[in-house]
Amino acid sequence: MNETPAGRPTLETVARAAGASRATVSRVVNGSTTVRPDVAESIRRAIAELGYVPNPAARSLVTQRTDSIALILPESATRVFSDDAFFPGVIRGVGEALEKADKQLVLLLASTKSSHDRILRYVHGRTVDGVVLASMHGADTLPEELRAAGVPVVTSGRPLGEATVPYIDVEHASGVEAAMRHLVGLGRRRIATIAGPQDMVAGRERLAGYLNGLEALGAAPLVEEGDFMRQSGMDAMERLLARDPDIDGVFAASDLMADGALRTLRRLGRRVPDDVAVIGFDDVDAARFTDPPLTTVHQPIHEIGTRLAEQILRLVEGEEVEASVVLPTRLVIRESA
Amino acid sequence: MNETPAGRPTLETVARAAGASRATVSRVVNGSTTVRPDVAESIRRAIAELGYVPNPAARSLVTQRTDSIALILPESATRVFSDDAFFPGVIRGVGEALEKADKQLVLLLASTKSSHDRILRYVHGRTVDGVVLASMHGADTLPEELRAAGVPVVTSGRPLGEATVPYIDVEHASGVEAAMRHLVGLGRRRIATIAGPQDMVAGRERLAGYLNGLEALGAAPLVEEGDFMRQSGMDAMERLLARDPDIDGVFAASDLMADGALRTLRRLGRRVPDDVAVIGFDDVDAARFTDPPLTTVHQPIHEIGTRLAEQILRLVEGEEVEASVVLPTRLVIRESA
DNA sequence: ATGAAAGCGCTAACAG
DNA sequence: CTGTTAGCGCTTTCAT
Numbered sequence: 001m002n003e004t005p006a007g008r009p010t011l012e013t014v015a016r017a018a019g020a021s022r023a024t025v026s027r028v029v030n031g032s033t034t035v036r037p038d039v040a041e042s043i044r045r046a047i048a049e050l051g052y053v054p055n056p057a058a059r060s061l062v063t064q065r066t067d068s069i070a071l072i073l074p075e076s077a078t079r080v081f082s083d084d085a086f087f088p089g090v091i092r093g094v095g096e097a098l099e100k101a102d103k104q105l106v107l108l109l110a111s112t113k114s115s116h117d118r119i120l121r122y123v124h125g126r127t128v129d130g131v132v133l134a135s136m137h138g139a140d141t142l143p144e145e146l147r148a149a150g151v152p153v154v155t156s157g158r159p160l161g162e163a164t165v166p167y168i169d170v171e172h173a174s175g176v177e178a179a180m181r182h183l184v185g186l187g188r189r190r191i192a193t194i195a196g197p198q199d200m201v202a203g204r205e206r207l208a209g210y211l212n213g214l215e216a217l218g219a220a221p222l223v224e225e226g227d228f229m230r231q232s233g234m235d236a237m238e239r240l241l242a243r244d245p246d247i248d249g250v251f252a253a254s255d256l257m258a259d260g261a262l263r264t265l266r267r268l269g270r271r272v273p274d275d276v277a278v279i280g281f282d283d284v285d286a287a288r289f290t291d292p293p294l295t296t297v298h299q300p301i302h303e304i305g306t307r308l309a310e311q312i313l314r315l316v317e318g319e320e321v322e323a324s325v326v327l328p329t330r331l332v333i334r335e336s337a
Numbered sequence: 338m339n340e341t342p343a344g345r346p347t348l349e350t351v352a353r354a355a356g357a358s359r360a361t362v363s364r365v366v367n368g369s370t371t372v373r374p375d376v377a378e379s380i381r382r383a384i385a386e387l388g389y390v391p392n393p394a395a396r397s398l399v400t401q402r403t404d405s406i407a408l409i410l411p412e413s414a415t416r417v418f419s420d421d422a423f424f425p426g427v428i429r430g431v432g433e434a435l436e437k438a439d440k441q442l443v444l445l446l447a448s449t450k451s452s453h454d455r456i457l458r459y460v461h462g463r464t465v466d467g468v469v470l471a472s473m474h475g476a477d478t479l480p481e482e483l484r485a486a487g488v489p490v491v492t493s494g495r496p497l498g499e500a501t502v503p504y505i506d507v508e509h510a511s512g513v514e515a516a517m518r519h520l521v522g523l524g525r526r527r528i529a530t531i532a533g534p535q536d537m538v539a540g541r542e543r544l545a546g547y548l549n550g551l552e553a554l555g556a557a558p559l560v561e562e563g564d565f566m567r568q569s570g571m572d573a574m575e576r577l578l579a580r581d582p583d584i585d586g587v588f589a590a591s592d593l594m595a596d597g598a599l600r601t602l603r604r605l606g607r608r609v610p611d612d613v614a615v616i617g618f619d620d621v622d623a624a625r626f627t628d629p630p631l632t633t634v635h636q637p638i639h640e641i642g643t644r645l646a647e648q649i650l651r652l653v654e655g656e657e658v659e660a661s662v663v664l665p666t667r668l669v670i671r672e673s674a
Numbered sequence: 675a676t677g678a679a680a681g682c683g684c685t686a687a688c689a690g
Numbered sequence: 691c692t693g694t695t696a697g698c699g700c701t702t703t704c705a706t
Contacts, residue, residue, distance in 0.1 A: 058699035395683035
């Protein structure tokens with residue numbers, strides 16, 4: 001007969017096996033309560049026996065939902081990826097939270113220029129219900145374009161310029177200010193900073209925190225810029241010392257750069273913290289293992305991820321969300337300061 | 338009239354605007370060459386003006402393809418995630434390669450037991466064309482289940498037990514053997530190892546390499562196990578020294594554990610490499626920054642990713658692939674040995 | 675409580 | 691080279 005057993009079972013297959021209609025099977029699959037218990041039961045049995053799994057494409061076509069959320073990591077994010085625990089941490093946080101909501105995480109790596117367009121197409125195609133953007137660089141036009149596309153979006157880190165989309169960020173400046181107060185309280189008077197890239201909000205705000213903190217001292221700022229990675233911290237520290245050999249305190253805008261600074265200081269014969277006290281930012285795992293262990297400003301990386309997920313899920317449901325959520329940071333004091 | 342301007346434009350909208358049929362528009366969208374140039378041109382214009390983007394769900398429904406590939410990171414993988422550069426590196430490699438092929442990367446984090454089922458459903462639903470599995474633990478039944486589900490799959494790391502799916506791996510044992518030869522060549526005679534978890538192939542094979550290398554020496558093995566993370570390396574080194582204070586060489590199965598060993602050795606007054614030579618495995622970024630810089634066995638993490646992508650793309654196209662690809666490792670000599 | 679029927683947006687024969 | 695016609699597998703009124 002026409003009993004093609006080939007292919008994966010569809011609603012129709014199940015319906016026939018259970019002696020019901022497609023509609024009723026669909027109701028059972030989607031947990032409708034308006035199905036007679038015994039009928040539902042036999043349908044469930046048929047589903048199990050046939051190993052039926054709904055076809056998400058067919059479902060999306062009619063529901064206009066995909067139950068998946070994109071996490072976009074643009075440009076530099078992927079560069080930093082390899083030696084930084086920030087993005088992995090965010091990914092975990094977002095992933096776990098989405099999993100609880102039974103949503104899928106779709107990772108879009110925006111490494112090249114061309115991928116920018118691909119992403120836009122992808123999002124436009126409504127392959128995802130919403131977007132979490134790890135926006136980093138000021139020049140990034142993606143947040144705007146996504147908003148214009150009418151896709152729910154929330155970004156990690158306040159966008160540079162005016163924030164037109166909701167975001168999750170941490171209290172960069174006040175965390176740094178706490179670090180500065182700590183240094184000053186330690187009696188440090190010649191405090192330099194290794195700043196992050198100034199086209200990223202994190203870089204700017206941490207520098208602002210340093211400058212604010214310095215005001216209390218009435219001292220001149222001493223700034224060298226790095227790229228958040230270790231090597232740049234080593235180099236910046238060397239330039240700093242060349243500019244002023246009497247530096248007795250350093251705030252580095254990332255733990256990796258702080259670790260780099262520690263190395264340069266040691267190499268140039270400075271003892272930490274006796275000669276120079278050092279404080280970092282991030283509180284990544286590696287900070288506990290520097291020599292000496294790094295005093296640092298802790299930021300709740302995992303929570304950033306869960307909050308991002310929470311917000312985007314709300315937005316996708318059409319609910320309102322706060323324009324911004326700013327999570328606290330706190331100073332973790334270890335032996336380097 | 339019935340000119341509802343609402344909603345996103347569909348093929349039909351474009352067809353009407355360009356005075357053609359849906360089929361022809363579809364041809365243009367999909368780059369068919371059998372369309373008269375001027376017609377194609379006007380269709381393209383209409384597409385641009387209307388901002389038409391194909392609906393992937395509708396397309397998948399008929400083509401049975403989704404043009405996306407899942408990368409599954411099971412259990413421990415996500416745990417290690419935070420302080421290890423391996424998975425981020427693989428993700429980047431896979432992501433970049435897929436991007437070139439215009440495929441999407443869907444990241445599935447299998448953190449909990451329940452997610453195992455979710456993943457199976459997801460894959461069964463054919464939301465992805467193929468799966469790249471970062472299989473790690475011996476007990477993992479996922480490779481089998483996926484194969485049984487008839488989904489193209491390739492794993493990162495040879496599965497424990499018999500390999501039923503194609504995999505990409507590196508030459509663990511021979512890399513370690515090179516490390517052992519180096520140690521022996523340095524005159525080391527009391528060589529211990531900090532092994533990785535023995536329910537992972539990487540852990541086992543690196544231990545096998547150590548044992549092989551030791552044979553040349555005719556010496557008794559000295560083994561403590563860690564979990565690839567830094568803290569476990571610190572602890573294992575301490576146990577090792579307690580068992581034999583005369584150890585003069587150490588092979589650690591990961592750079593992170595090697596770094597841990599370095600710290601314990603320093604704390605206990607051993608000079609590296611004068612008293613004890615240390616070699617790690619992985620060649621992560623951090624290995625260049627340990628004190629002293631770590632001699633280590635390099636594995637091409639990024640290439641593992643690109644190879645994985647390459648293989649799964651082949652499989653999805655229905656082509657044959659080698660049952661296994663094993664990439665070379667090489668010893669990178671730095672000051673710790 | 676259940677079924678019939680329509681249709682989501684697209685591709686793929688098949689004619690012409 | 692182009693249009694017509696059939697669905698892909700599912701949800702969802704609307705009847706019954």
